[in-house]
Amino acid sequence: MTKHEENSVVSGVGSADGLERDKATPLASQWREAKGANPRVTCECGLIAPLRFLFRCLYCGAWFCQTCAESHFNKSREQYNRERSN
Numbered sequence: 603m604t605k606h607e608e609n610s611v612v613s614g615v616g617s618a619d620g621l622e623r624d625k626a627t628p629l630a631s632q633w634r635e636a637k638g639a640n641p642r643v644t645c646e647c648g649l650i651a652p653l654r655f656l657f658r659c660l661y662c663g664a665w666f667c668q669t670c671a672e673s674h675f676n677k678s679r680e681q682y683n684r685e686r687s688n
């Protein structure tokens with residue numbers, strides 16, 4: 603392998619199309635999924651669920667499954683219900 607070939611292999615991996623863009627904006631890919639006719643969105647944990655089963659954060663705008671939403675919002679539903687009944 604010549605020096606030149608080595609360089610082109612390295613730069614080819616670095617600029618793999620689409621890969622870096624998706625990693626930079628996970629929210630953009632959620633929006634793309636949410637716009638479908640039968641929207642299913644991928645949570646940050648990798649779970650794919652219908653949009654109606656997910657929870658959207660008021661602040662960052664991302665969708666989360668219940669488990670991730672509870673840790674993202676720093677409160678479980680159980681805690682919330684307990685506080686309300688007090």
Ligand SMILES: [Zn+2]
Pocket residue numbers: 645646647648649666667668669670671
């Ligand atoms: Zn999740």
Ligand SMILES: [Zn+2]
Pocket residue numbers: 659660661662663664674
């Ligand atoms: Zn948030």
